[in-house]
Amino acid sequence: MRLILLGPPGAGKGTQAQRLVAKHGIVQLSTGDMLRAAVAAGTPVGLRAKAIMDRGDLVPDDVVVAIIADRIGQPDAKRGFVLDGFPRTVAQAEALDRLLKERGLKLDAVIELKVDEGILIKRIETRVAEMTARGEKIRADDNAEALKKRLAAYRAQTAPLTDYYGRTGQLRTVDGMAPIDTVTRAIDALLEPARTTRRRAKPAAARGASRARAAKAKTARGRAAKRGAKRAAKTSRSRAAARPTAAKGRKRTAKATPGSRKKAGRPVAKRGRSASRTGARKTRAKRLTRAR
Ligand code: ADP
Numbered sequence: 001m002r003l004i005l006l007g008p009p010g011a012g013k014g015t016q017a018q019r020l021v022a023k024h025g026i027v028q029l030s031t032g033d034m035l036r037a038a039v040a041a042g043t044p045v046g047l048r049a050k051a052i053m054d055r056g057d058l059v060p061d062d063v064v065v066a067i068i069a070d071r072i073g074q075p076d077a078k079r080g081f082v083l084d085g086f087p088r089t090v091a092q093a094e095a096l097d098r099l100l101k102e103r104g105l106k107l108d109a110v111i112e113l114k115v116d117e118g119i120l121i122k123r124i125e126t127r128v129a130e131m132t133a134r135g136e137k138i139r140a141d142d143n144a145e146a147l148k149k150r151l152a153a154y155r156a157q158t159a160p161l162t163d164y165y166g167r168t169g170q171l172r173t174v175d176g177m178a179p180i181d182t183v184t185r186a187i188d189a190l191l192e193p194a195r196t197t198r199r200r201a202k203p204a205a206a207r208g209a210s211r212a213r214a215a216k217a218k219t220a221r222g223r224a225a226k227r228g229a230k231r232a233a234k235t236s237r238s239r240a241a242a243r244p245t246a247a248k249g250r251k252r253t254a255k256a257t258p259g260s261r262k263k264a265g266r267p268v269a270k271r272g273r274s275a276s277r278t279g280a281r282k283t284r285a286k287r288l289t290r291a292r
Pocket residue numbers: 008009010031032033035052053054056057058059060061064084085086087088089092141150
């Protein structure tokens with residue numbers, strides 16, 4: 001199962017991504033988390049990204065595309081993944097399409113969590129308060145200033161992706177304002193057809209085996225059909241031999257020339273009936289004549 005979660009900051013992508021991971025045994029690939037890890041580890045990517053992220057701006061496309069290209073090739077992503085926070089621009093979406101195509105992979109769905117912007121600031125304030133209460137470290141960009149920038153970046157650069165995936169027919173929208181469990185159920189419901197198709201699409205080995213079985217069955221059917229045809233030919237030959245001459249003649253008359261067809265083509269039974277009627281009429285007439 002390969003999915004993308006789309007939605008503005010605070011829409012609940014992270015929460016739903018974790019549930020999808022638990023349910024489908026796939027991995028969550030959050031570019032935000034990966035970049036924060038790179039910042040914390042002080043890698044060259046981290047050093048490049050830190051100031052940009054703190055401001056709430058987007059890290060250059062080539063940086064995140066390189067991270068994703070590497071990550072989806074790792075063994076734990078073989079069963080599938082849910083992308084959270086990527087792609088964030090049309091250029092990233094195009095790069096992802098290329099990456100997947102090169103590897104012969106397909107997306108199952110792009111799920112948009114639709115939310116009112118008004119609620120987002122409130123949600124993020126709540127998240128900050130909860131994290132503080134748990135004694136966790138607050139994200140450097142979880143402040144009013146950076147949040148405004150993140151929302152602006154979403155509107156300008158990420159929201160157009162709904163059109164992009166709308167055109168490819170992969171976009172599914174879920175009401176992200178509903179309670180968490182309701183959102184999860186809505187996502188599960190829209191993924192059900194994809195899961196059923198996957199279950200039907202057997203692994204290559206099984207497909208090979210069933211193809212071999214189908215070929216064998218076809219050959220057997222072919223043989224049976226040949227046997228059947230031979231038998232039918234034999235039976236029809238013996239039936240033809242057993243058919244009375246009149247009936248054989250009837251068959252020949254049916255093939256007569258167009259001019260003769262009307263009369264000669266009449267079935268023997270009918271002709272027979274009318275002949276016997278004529279006979280009956282004649283007998284009656286004789287009887288009457290005799291009576292007079
Ligand atoms: P949010 O809660 O705003 O969705 P994320 O945790 O997904 O935040 O990302 C935090 C920051 O990391 C973003 O504001 C941005 O600077 C950077 N970032 C994450 N993903 C991408 C991406 N796909 N393209 C560019 N920048 C990204």
